[in-house]
Amino acid sequence: MPELVVENLKKSFAGNAVLEDINFTVNDGEFFTLLGPSGCGKSTTLSCVAGLEHPDSGTIRVGDQIFFDGDPRTAVPPESRNLGLVFQSYALWPHMTIAYNLALPLKLRKVSKAEQKRLVDEALDKVDMLHLRDRYPHQLSGGQQQRVALARGIVYAPGVLLLDEPLSNLDAKMRDQARIWLKSLQREVGITTVYVTHDQIEAMSLSDRVAVFMHGRLQQVGTPTAIYETPATTEVAGFIGRCNLLEGQIEEAPAEGRTVRVELGTTGQRLHVVRRDGAHEGQNVTVGLRSERITLAGPADVADDGVNVLKATVKHCSYTGARFEYQLSLGGLDIIAESPIRHEGEEINLLIRPEDCLLYPTTI
Numbered sequence: 375m376p377e378l379v380v381e382n383l384k385k386s387f388a389g390n391a392v393l394e395d396i397n398f399t400v401n402d403g404e405f406f407t408l409l410g411p412s413g414c415g416k417s418t419t420l421s422c423v424a425g426l427e428h429p430d431s432g433t434i435r436v437g438d439q440i441f442f443d444g445d446p447r448t449a450v451p452p453e454s455r456n457l458g459l460v461f462q463s464y465a466l467w468p469h470m471t472i473a474y475n476l477a478l479p480l481k482l483r484k485v486s487k488a489e490q491k492r493l494v495d496e497a498l499d500k501v502d503m504l505h506l507r508d509r510y511p512h513q514l515s516g517g518q519q520q521r522v523a524l525a526r527g528i529v530y531a532p533g534v535l536l537l538d539e540p541l542s543n544l545d546a547k548m549r550d551q552a553r554i555w556l557k558s559l560q561r562e563v564g565i566t567t568v569y570v571t572h573d574q575i576e577a578m579s580l581s582d583r584v585a586v587f588m589h590g591r592l593q594q595v596g597t598p599t600a601i602y603e604t605p606a607t608t609e610v611a612g613f614i615g616r617c618n619l620l621e622g623q624i625e626e627a628p629a630e631g632r633t634v635r636v637e638l639g640t641t642g643q644r645l646h647v648v649r650r651d652g653a654h655e656g657q658n659v660t661v662g663l664r665s666e667r668i669t670l671a672g673p674a675d676v677a678d679d680g681v682n683v684l685k686a687t688v689k690h691c692s693y694t695g696a697r698f699e700y701q702l703s704l705g706g707l708d709i710i711a712e713s714p715i716r717h718e719g720e721e722i723n724l725l726i727r728p729e730d731c732l733l734y735p736t737t738i
């Protein structure tokens with residue numbers, strides 16, 4: 375199957391820039407996710423790929439076929455792009471059976487009756503809905519309707535599948551199950567997929583690669599591991615997972631050293647952090663510290679060599695079942711940490727490995 379290439383995409387609505395210079399390539403068979411907070415431009419990007427919106431400028435192509443090259447007059451119309459579309463609202467025709475809902479796009483493509491039935495049944499079978507082919511949409515649960523919507527998205531073997539928050543209307547448990555079958559379906563069909571979501575868990579668990587969107591710009595494109603372990607910016611670090619962002623200044627940056635020493639603002643505490651290119655003494659920095667990478671210890675516990683020990687006080691501890699979540703004060707700075715065990719007492723030590731600290735130059 376072909377790759378999807380989006381280059382220098384720009385889009386504004388009534389003078390407001392919504393997309394600014396978006397570039398990405400989705401490889402053959404890849405599950406690629408656009409992730410970002412609500413309103414950052416994910417759906418607009420998808421609509422441009424689908425041809426439902428025209429960008430102000432930029433190029434969109436699938437394989438050798440150019441969908442858009444900057445001129446709306448030569449843009450390929452949506453129905454000629456051969457894309458599978460699935461949205462949050464299932465958009466099934468209520469007065470038609472499930473089988474007929476799926477046959478409709480085939481009818482439009484002038485597929486023969488016999489072939490229609492074969493393809494419809496094959497697609498329904500893929501999503502385990504074949505036994506409900508003659509029901510009407512209102513006779514199905516939300517999760518089942520979503521499966522049908524997905525089957526309809528793949529029934530005519532589109533080149534690329536576009537999914538916009540398809541699981542958002544399902545309750546939490548169903549969403550977990552739907553994630554699992556969606557992923558295995560995508561693997562089985564092997565279709566190049568662009569998935570839009572604001573849900574980082576969905577993005578991380580489903581995707582081969584994730585593009586993190588903020589305010590109409592791509593902040594980072596990478597594997598889920600790369601996005602989580604080495605976020606490109608403090609915004610990405612802050613958006614994915616739970617990350618404390620602490621302001622400080624580099625006090626010491628020995629030329630040959632593996633780490634630099636950061637003084638954390640007004641807390642009077644110091645943290646050794648694995649150095650990053652360009653780090654130098656006197657530099658204002660932000661240190662990212664994921665809540666689950668902080669180990670909590672009693673004041674008398676001893677830390678391994680090279681591990682930072684910071685002193686904090688407990689402000690609040692809440693029990694979530696799987697773990698305890700702590701709100702702590704680090705010399706006046708509020709931070710959050712997680713622990714599998716409950717610690718008594720107000721004074722607590724934070725054990726932090728230098729390699730678990732993310733270091734960013736502070737941008738003003």
Ligand code: ADP
Binds near residue numbers: 392410412416417418
């Ligand atoms: P997301 O899908 O990431 O939540 P959208 O792409 O839907 O974000 O929207 C991005 C921005 O563009 C938002 O500020 C939204 O209000 C605006 N927007 C989207 N579609 C239109 C439109 N048709 N007319 C005007 N503004 C729009």
Ligand code: MG
Binds near residue numbers: 413416417418
């Ligand atoms: Mg959206």
